[in-house]
Amino acid sequence: MSEATSKEKETEKSGNKQSKGENAEAGASDSTSGMSVNALRRYLEEKLGFYDDDDVEKPSVEKVKVLDEVSLDGIVKYIKEKQCKNIITMAGAGISTSAGIPDFRSPGTGLYHNLQKYKLPHPQAIFELDFFVENPKPFFVLAKELYPGCFKPTVCHYFIKSLIDKGLLLRHYTQNIDTLERVAGITDDKIVEAHGTFHTGHCLGCRKLYNQEWMKERIFKDEIPTCEICPGIVKPDIVFFGENLPEKFHNLTNKDFAKCDLLIILGSSLVVQPFASLVDRVKDGVPRLLINREKAGEQSKLMALMGMGGGLQFDAEDNARDVAWLGDCDEGCLELADKMGWGDELRELCKKEHERIEKETDKEDKSESDEKEEADSEIKKED
Numbered sequence: 001m002s003e004a005t006s007k008e009k010e011t012e013k014s015g016n017k018q019s020k021g022e023n024a025e026a027g028a029s030d031s032t033s034g035m036s037v038n039a040l041r042r043y044l045e046e047k048l049g050f051y052d053d054d055d056v057e058k059p060s061v062e063k064v065k066v067l068d069e070v071s072l073d074g075i076v077k078y079i080k081e082k083q084c085k086n087i088i089t090m091a092g093a094g095i096s097t098s099a100g101i102p103d104f105r106s107p108g109t110g111l112y113h114n115l116q117k118y119k120l121p122h123p124q125a126i127f128e129l130d131f132f133v134e135n136p137k138p139f140f141v142l143a144k145e146l147y148p149g150c151f152k153p154t155v156c157h158y159f160i161k162s163l164i165d166k167g168l169l170l171r172h173y174t175q176n177i178d179t180l181e182r183v184a185g186i187t188d189d190k191i192v193e194a195h196g197t198f199h200t201g202h203c204l205g206c207r208k209l210y211n212q213e214w215m216k217e218r219i220f221k222d223e224i225p226t227c228e229i230c231p232g233i234v235k236p237d238i239v240f241f242g243e244n245l246p247e248k249f250h251n252l253t254n255k256d257f258a259k260c261d262l263l264i265i266l267g268s269s270l271v272v273q274p275f276a277s278l279v280d281r282v283k284d285g286v287p288r289l290l291i292n293r294e295k296a297g298e299q300s301k302l303m304a305l306m307g308m309g310g311g312l313q314f315d316a317e318d319n320a321r322d323v324a325w326l327g328d329c330d331e332g333c334l335e336l337a338d339k340m341g342w343g344d345e346l347r348e349l350c351k352k353e354h355e356r357i358e359k360e361t362d363k364e365d366k367s368e369s370d371e372k373e374e375a376d377s378e379i380k381k382e383d
């Protein structure tokens, strides 16, 4: 809601600027304003046949050459030469799929199929607050199945952690609610969980705060987590449809994206707003690297035709900054790390951390089964 309002304000502002004629020349290449007067005029002139293509005035401002080469190598050279230390990473479901977590927000993953017995009016209802208040059971069934802590972070998660360790990362913005970033050791000050997290929860009645362990205990006993001081349901702090994004998201985006010297988008199809439009919040001369199975977040043809910015421009003739590396996120991160000279270090970190997590999970499983055995023998005694 608040995002929409601020966008309206931006449009209003740029509208005013143009009507005063202050920004007429810059208009054609200005990616932040709405449609510029110049671009509209040129578009109409072409369409009405006033000028041949050759006669159309080219924008006077040459695009700055950001990358020597629009490729992964170009990005590596840029990082080294510019001594980047304010990299922002943006991540979506694609960074967690190799951990075994399906992109469960999209229907057709099979997960919704298991929930049919709960008679959801539509798949998304599981993340709708009104439905949740009436019938929280399906959400918690899904939550149990996908519970964070049962999965190991991916190479991609440890790549982001490595960026922090090397002093290169300003902030990591994630759409994921699986908390794998935290498991990988990405600390609270370095992460913005745009769609919330299972890390904490609140009572819908009195807003009392509960931690992940408290919720997990109940969810795994197939109970609906209920507040200890009022009859309210305790909902994990993940953002449901129609809910506002966390305050941290709004507080940090403006500051962070103005400072950003390289944007790396990992495993996101960049369709969910307002997250997707963050790619336009970095300054014009800042390179943007997408590591994903397919191209995403591209400027639409209509927008381009009208001289409006917005979106990544991999295939634009004058593209000097947007690189698409297509393929598996883990592989992309490893290749980048290799080119940076710390690929083996990253492999070693993954191996070490996975071994540590496996050991801990084994211990937990063992103590759980011990507890069960004890409980069983208690019952036998009582008999």
Ligand SMILES: [Zn+2]
Binding pocket: 203, 204, 205, 206, 207, 208, 227, 228, 229, 230, 231, 232
């Ligand atoms: Zn309460």
